[in-house]
Amino acid sequence: MVNLRPVAPADLDALYHICLVTGDAGADASPLHTDPQLVGHLYAAPYAMLDPAHALVAEDEEGVAGYLVGVYDTNAFATRLEREWWPPLRQRYADAKGMSAADLERIDAIVHPHVNPPELVAAYPAHIHMNLLPRLRGRSIGTSLLRMWIDQARRAGISGIHLGASASNAGGIAFWTHSGFMPQSTIGSTVWFGMNL
DSSP, X not given: OOEEXXXXXXXXXXXXXXXXXTTBTTBOOGGGOSSTTHHHHHHTHHHHHHOGGGEEXXXXXXXXEEEEEEESOHHHHHHHIIIIIHHHHHHHTSOOTTOOHHHHHHHHHHHSOOOOXXXXXXXXXXXXXXXXXXXXXXXXXXXXXXXXXXXXXXXXXXXXXXXXXXXXOHHHHHHHHHTTOEEEEEETTEEEEEEEO
């Protein structure tokens, strides 16, 4: 049985782990990184720490094995990250000697955060990230997490949500398309999707 519930502080290590082992376009990014937390610093932990009201996890008998995190106001969250989240991480990673190329790429994203396409944010102000360990895939868990998050967002009056998926993640792109997200643009290696609520 899988329990879908709000994130709790004790889930943070699991979120970092899930983010790492799904961080290579859905595959395990562990071999690419010397620092196992870097992927999670970008795509999971700040949401659970700074906006836990909009973070959900999927937990089975073995523990937390999936999450969906997001925010209702992308621009406001970016401002908060710049104020509260990035400064200590920039200090922590100021000396990146001996780190892998993938680590350096993630550190660059901490020093120079990526900006979601402004026209996409204007049309779809909320955004999400979701990842599941392989043992939860193909069981409609992702669909259930997404429905829960969307229901909450609709009740809050949110007009639309967007997300970015790696162009090489065929399974992820198929999932988002099947779930009602419409491709909006492809920038570099990212396919951007939007959904009106």
